[in-house]
Amino acid sequence: MEIFIADHAGFCFGVERAVSLVEETSHKYSGVFTLGPIIHNPQIVSRFAESGVGVCNDPEDVNDENTVVVRSHGITKATYDKLSERKVNVVDATCPFVKKAQNRAKELGDKGATVVVFGEKDHPEVKSIVSFIDSEFLIVSDITEAENLPYTENYALVAQTTQNSESFDKIAEILKNKCDNLTINNTICNATSLRQASAIDLAKKVDIMIVIGGKNSGNTTRLYEICKEICSDAYHIETKDELKKEIFDSSRKVGITAGASTPGYLVEEVIEFLKEVSK
Ligand code: SF4
Incomplete structure (x- = not known):
């Protein structure tokens, strides 16, 4: 054979970084929780559970003396606010590529564009990206949804990091004909x-x-x-x-x-x- x-x-950069951060944090502190399972891998989650790292689903579920690790695909702005109200120790393992998508979406919205996020509406990463936008935004999950968008003055396009680049380019082409000014910011990670x-x-x-x-x-x-x-x-x-x-x-x-x-x-x-x- x-x-x-x-x-x-196997492990991408962001996941490897998140897992290492949980390991380091669990050696440094007791009472460590990840906000949701740290990654979608039951064996790693069980290993962490055996070494005393818990999983919480909401900042309300932990005590002030606990440490909470944020997952690689990020959390919403409201959840960050809740964590800071609770004054818990936060270790942010959000992947830098996801942070970049969050920041770009916010900046483009602040400049007056309607931000179009290409991604899955119910995915935690998309929920986190749009939560940082202080202006108007739309989420499109495919080309058909992009074709149905109304005409407007300014659109800005960003993407969930795991989306397909070919579809992103097609959506960008569609949006060019749906506005006067289009800003394209490809936030897909390869x-x-x-x-x-x-x-x-x-x-x-x-x-x-x-x-x-x-x-x-x-x-x-x-x-x-x-x-x-x-x-x-x-x-x-x-x-x-x-x-x-x-x-x-x-x-x-x-x-x-x-x-x-x-x-x-x-x-x-x-x-x-x-x-x-x-x-
Ligand atoms: S953005 Fe890319 S590198 Fe970061 S966690 Fe997602 S797939 Fe991994």
């Missing part, structure tokens, strides 16, 4: 597209694709769907324990990829499992 790993797989492109490359040359990551992780599920379209023998697993030896034929080529919220040790465990199977 030959084992191949996608060129870009971690998602790099993982998808290298998963596609790999899926084309292997017989089996294994996609590792939380079943609750949107970016991992999307990676699995993309791989499955190219390589029908694809599996979305969280850990090596879900793999059955029988599915591997010793002569087969096996490809591995992992979502942006999947830690390296889970990938290593799968590689070790496959090496054992192929002996």
